[in-house]
Amino acid sequence: MTRQAPTLSSIYENDSKFGWLDTVSEQAQHNVHRLFRASAVGMKIKSVLNGTPFRHRMHPAIIIVPLGAWTTAVVFDALEGMSSGEDRLSYRKGADASVALGLVGALPATVTGLADWVDLYDHRRRVGMAHALLNSAAWLCFSGSLALRVTNGDRRGAARALSGIGYGLVMMGGALGGELVYTLGVNVPHTTYPKPPNEFTDVLASDELVEGAPVIIEVERVPVLLVRHGETIHAVDAWCPHAGGPLGDGTFDGDVVECPWHQSRFCLKDGKPLQGPAATPLRTFDVREEAGRISVSPSYEGQSWPPPPDPPASGPKTIQA
Numbered sequence: 001m002t003r004q005a006p007t008l009s010s011i012y013e014n015d016s017k018f019g020w021l022d023t024v025s026e027q028a029q030h031n032v033h034r035l036f037r038a039s040a041v042g043m044k045i046k047s048v049l050n051g052t053p054f055r056h057r058m059h060p061a062i063i064i065v066p067l068g069a070w071t072t073a074v075v076f077d078a079l080e081g082m083s084s085g086e087d088r089l090s091y092r093k094g095a096d097a098s099v100a101l102g103l104v105g106a107l108p109a110t111v112t113g114l115a116d117w118v119d120l121y122d123h124r125r126r127v128g129m130a131h132a133l134l135n136s137a138a139w140l141c142f143s144g145s146l147a148l149r150v151t152n153g154d155r156r157g158a159a160r161a162l163s164g165i166g167y168g169l170v171m172m173g174g175a176l177g178g179e180l181v182y183t184l185g186v187n188v189p190h191t192t193y194p195k196p197p198n199e200f201t202d203v204l205a206s207d208e209l210v211e212g213a214p215v216i217i218e219v220e221r222v223p224v225l226l227v228r229h230g231e232t233i234h235a236v237d238a239w240c241p242h243a244g245g246p247l248g249d250g251t252f253d254g255d256v257v258e259c260p261w262h263q264s265r266f267c268l269k270d271g272k273p274l275q276g277p278a279a280t281p282l283r284t285f286d287v288r289e290e291a292g293r294i295s296v297s298p299s300y301e302g303q304s305w306p307p308p309p310d311p312p313a314s315g316p317k318t319i320q321a
């Protein structure tokens with residue numbers, strides 16, 4: 001038997017120790033979903049929080065503020081302890097201001113993170129909740145530290161210690177956030193692999209694609225969704241870039257498709273994401289219709305894409321040492 005090497009987040013697979021995270025998550029997810037999905041405005045706000053209009057995730061951009069501020073606070077706290085006179089006072093003020101800035105910056109970081117987390121399920125949702133709880137505990141530590149700093153100058157040591165604990169917690173939370181993306185593939189575009197050939201490929205007879213009946217074909221392991229709309233044929237990746245949802249099962253409205261999994265909406269004309277959680281455009285294809293045949297070719301600048309992985313071997317192989 002081949003065992004799986006553990007990762008940072010695999011400890012959260014232990015149901016007896018961490019099953020309670022699912023209970024907390026289910027209720028929180030239900031409430032947040034209700035809040036966003038109650039109206040079109042709610043979905044628009046969620047899209048902005050996801051980063052859909054910018055085609056870039058908001059959460060990783062915003063967390064720089066609390067992380068940077070709290071790192072500065074910890075450094076200034078250390079420098080305060082090593083200096084005297086005017087310098088000591090300056091470091092003290094700098095540290096206090098940095099703790100406060102981090103507390104304020106953590107609020108938009110929390111809201112954007114919540115908008116991304118609410119579309120996760122199973123193990124990823126559980127790890128996301130652990131990430132959120134660690135960061136919340138860090139926020140409380142820094143809040144306590146700031147309270148001591150502004151109300152009781154004699155408890156400077158305790159204030160610094162609380163900041164240190166908060167910083168440790170935020171590092172642990174950050175490590176889980178990295179794990180979510182780099183190991184568990186949260187919000188990584190699901191269309192990077194495999195890569196279709198950079199040339200036109202004949203895929204379908206023209207009369208097999210009629211208006212109102214999208215068709216999915218495959219171009220070297222890449223499923224492509226073909227939609228006839230008036231004089232135009234749209235061809236886009238059939239996988240939703242958010243988490244691989246089957247766009248062929250989605251809802252079509254003119255030149256827009258809505259993913260059936262988390263309701264991301266994309267313009268079929270250029271792949272642009274119109275509603276989150278997806279923030280990455282759909283890969284689009286140029287289409288030729290000639291002599292009763294349809295052919296497609298990827299329309300992106302594909303030269304810098306990594307090569308696709310080889311297909312799995314179809315049977316057992318012996319490798320000579």
Ligand code: FES
Pocket residue numbers: 119240241242243244245259260261262263264276277278
């Ligand atoms: S897979 Fe999440 S919106 Fe499509």
